[in-house]
Amino acid sequence: MNDHQPLPACASESCSGDCPKVALTRRTFLALSATGLGAAALNPGRAAAQPTPVTPPTRAKLAALVERGAPTEYSGTALPRIGMPVGGGCTGQVFLAGDGRLWAWDIFNPLSFPLGGADFAGSNYANPLSADKPGALRFDQGFAVRTTSAGSTRTVRLDSSGFSDVRFVGQYPIGGVRYADPQSPINVDLEAFAPFIPGEVDDSTLPTTIMSLTLRNTSAASVEVDLLGHAANPVCLDSRSSQPTGLRVSGNDRGIEFTAFDDRSAESEDIGFEDWESEDFGEWTVSGDAFGDGPVTAGEMPDDFKRFGDLNLSGTRFVTSFRGGGEETSDDATGTLTSKEFTVERRYLAAGLGGGAVLLGAGCADPLYRRVVRVSMGHVLRVPFAHVPGKPTTWQRGLADLQERGYRVVAMTPNTDNTLADAVRGADKVAVMVGAEGPGLTEHAMRAADVRAKIPMSPGTDSLNVATSAAVGFYAAQF
Secondary structure, three states, X not given: OOOOOOOOOOOOOOOOXXXXXXXXXXXXXXXXXXXXXXXXXXXXXXXXXXXXXXXOOOXXXXXXXXXXXXXXXXXXXXXXHOOEEOOOOOOOEEEXXXXXXXXXXXXXXXXXXXXXXXXXXXXXXXXXXXOOOOOOOXXXXXXXXXXXXXXXXXXXXXXXXXXXXXXXXXXXXXXXXXXXXXXXXXXXXXXXXXXXXXXXXXXXOOOOOEEEEEEEEOOOOOOEEEEEEEEOOOOOOOOOOOOXXXXXXXXXXXXXXXXXXXXXHHHOOOOOOOOXXXXXXOOOEEEEOOOOOOOEEXXXXXXXXXXOOOOOOOOOEEOOOOOHHXXXXXXXXXXXXXXXXXXXXXXXXXXOOOOOOXXXXXXXXXXXXHHHHHHOOOHHHHOOEEEXXXXXXXXXXXXHHHHHOOEEEEEEXXXXXXXXXXXXXXXXXXXXXXXXXXXXXXXXXXXXXOEEEEOOOOOOOOOOOHHHHHHHHHHHHOO
16 A cells, blocks of 8 residues: 555544544644635635525415324224323323223332333333233223114124224324224214323322213114223222232212222131141051151250241141151151142131251351341341352252252242242252342253242232242242
8 A cells, every 4th residue: 555545434433533544634634624724714705605595485385384284093903002191190000092992001009010011121112012912901991882773783892893993093182083883873983081281280180081972973864872881890900819809889979989898708717627736647648757657746856956946836736857767867758748638618728837948058148147137137047057068169069969859949030931839849848049139040050950930920020039039939839
């Protein structure tokens, strides 16, 4: 390359002009710039821009600039993907779909958006939400219309399933939907909105959605029309399946009121099934040598079994496999304890279970550190624990030792379809493995486990902290 051959341009945005890839150096550029400015100063007439005559716009062009355009109209497959906010400001949120359905109800104080997407991956942008998605409506509600004309009665839902021609126009804060169908003697216009008045905070933050319906007879005959609004009771929508809840609906001159209450019928006296207060197992079927001859008292147990204090028994006797095989410290004995057949008369079963210990890797914090003792309110002193010998990189030995002793090692991770119930089903002994706060278990650690398991969570909840996850995992492992 000779001195007169140009160098290739530099593609770096941070290049200052001095790199070897640029033919024109910064010093040369400044020199040429100064020369150009001097030339411009010597020839002001040449450097001055020549004025260009401007033609004033005509009346027609000015009118076109302020002419109101036609709003965009949506129909067909676009309708379920429309989510126009029609909830009052700061009162939760509800979306209006393109066919007039209300969906994505976010008024029940959830931890995050009920349809998910509360993450940094932008999942709801990559895969947009839809009112047709299972669970998107949250609960059954909507409108229906019944028409009677010329001796014919027709009843349909007021959405795209009841009308073949549905069109949506969004002009915030009002969403407009028009319904038409060749089989229907009427057209219906819906206007849905929440009050939105600039400068009026109280009136713009009402927890309400107004839906105004206008019906037009498009036939040559008279039409009798009935409108029906329906809604399931949405109170305690997320918690009613996890605790006894009764639902109540009442009507008055102001409308319909939905409420919920504690289901006291579930608080009747317990139906006792087994209290283990006899010296043998009675009608239970015993196999193997893990459980001995029958329930035992605390006084029959060796001192190392009680080294963490009171056993917190309910009654005087309990069942344990700790002394299986006749050896006080044996953990190798196996067996089963099977009840007689019984009928479940309630929605819930309760069992008093205990046991377990914590296995700590070499990189774990000291369980007796003062902050651990303080935060656990001293309960750390009641939980048995042991350390895996070796370096932090040799923790697999501890898992292998557990597996050789018959433990099923369960790795806790949200990235699996297995639930805890699936993971522990049929296992005699279970070890639950949790990772560090934030990153969780490494893929290498999860491969060393026997099975992976997740905790079922409400939609939109990304994960639980490691302490909560461990507590739920330990509780599930007892069953």
